[in-house]
Amino acid sequence: MKKKLLGDDRRAQLLHILKTSGKPVTGTELARIANVSRQVIVGDITLLKAKHEPIVATAQGYMYFHTSATQSSERIVACLHGPERTEEELNLLVDLGITVKDVTIEHPVYGDLTASIRVSSRKEVKQFLDKIAATNAAFLSELTDGIHLHTLIAPSEELLDEAEDALSKAGLLVL
Structure with missing residues (x-):
């Protein structure tokens, strides 16, 4: 059985996944990876947004919004x-x-x-x-x-x- 990460460690893991994904990641997928409920993920994403992390929820899932010189x-x-x-x-x-x-x-x-x-x-x-x-x-x-x-x-x-x-x-x- 996968070990559940606690609060800050789990949010750091979620942030790493979103920053490196390059594509939207669903709340269900993040919940599976973190071994928690989707509702816990929703709360974690809300806390990350409150810390000014540029995470957006799209129809395809959560994305970390990287600023890009090509989209200026x-x-x-x-x-x-x-x-x-x-x-x-x-x-x-x-x-x-x-x-x-x-x-x-x-x-x-x-x-x-x-x-x-x-x-x-x-x-x-x-x-x-x-x-x-x-x-x-x-x-x-x-x-x-x-x-x-x-x-x-x-x-x-x-x-x-x-x-x-x-x-x-x-x-x-x-x-």
Whole structure:
């Protein structure tokens, strides 16, 4: 039987796994590795985030966000469309080499609500949409009649300009 690591040692192990993985790791997988429940992992991740570790939860699992010189430009764009065009929107962006970091809506009661998306390939877009479908979750933009913001990350401002132009031509950008 595997030995359970205690608190700080377990969190150090989780941090090492996330930093070296290069891809999202599910809470279930982390729980298996650490020999604890998934709920313990959720608590550990919350504590690590509270210590300012750049961990994000995506539809594919937890990721450690490494800053990269190749992804140095960031821009927020305002989009408007129904849920049926989400796949088109995300694929248009990732096909240009853009990472869609998150989605934000302005809720009338809660103010700004932001959720991590972190997709940068068609495979990740599919995984994100499959997770939405499997959980029967609503898109945040459904709470605002399709109006939402995305934070986009790209290697250059020129690529972000190209992405904005493509969204506009597709009728997905709020003008």
